[in-house]
Structures are given as structure tokens and as C-alpha cells.
Amino acid sequence: MKYRVNDDCIGCGNCESVCPEVFTVTDGRSNAKEVVPEGAEAAAEQAKEECPVSAIESF
Numbered sequence: 001m002k003y004r005v006n007d008d009c010i011g012c013g014n015c016e017s018v019c020p021e022v023f024t025v026t027d028g029r030s031n032a033k034e035v036v037p038e039g040a041e042a043a044a045e046q047a048k049e050e051c052p053v054s055a056i057e058s059f
Contacts, residue, residue, distance in 0.1 A: 001058050003032040003044055009055040018050060019043035030055070 003022060005015075009030050015023035016030065021040040023030050036044050048056040 001036060001041065001044075002034070003036065003048065003056055003058050005030045005032055006055050006057055008053045010053055012052060014050055014052065015047035015056060018047040023047055023056075032056070 005023070011025050011028040011030060013025045013030075016025050019040055021037050022033050022044045024033075025031075045058070048058060
């Protein structure tokens with residue numbers, strides 16, 4: 001599964017705290033890496049579920 005962060009992101013950093021292997025906050029906005037490393041899938045999904053503005057999308 002891949003993740004992306006849409007324009008609703010407020011840059012709170014929660015996703016980076018939960019799954020730094022996939023998400024990084026730069027210039028006040030989160031970004032997702034192209035590939036989710038093996039073993040980080042559950043944490044990436046948790047970050048998506050915990051996003052306070054539902055800015056993380058999976059596909």
C-alpha cells in the first residue's frame with residue numbers, strides 16, 4: 001500500500017511521531033515516502049487513522 005498526504009495537512013507531526021519510516025514534516029507539511037518499508041505497514045496505517053484532519057490517504 002502507498003500513502004500520500006493531501007492539502008488538508010496542518011503539519012502537526014503526529015504521523016511522523018507514529019511512523020517516521022514513512023512520514024516526515026518539512027516546511028509545515030507532512031510528506032509520505034514512495035515506498036513503505038517492510039515492517040512499517042501497521043504504523044503507517046495507524047498514522048493514517050490518527051491524523052486529526054484525515055489528510056493521509058492510502059491507495
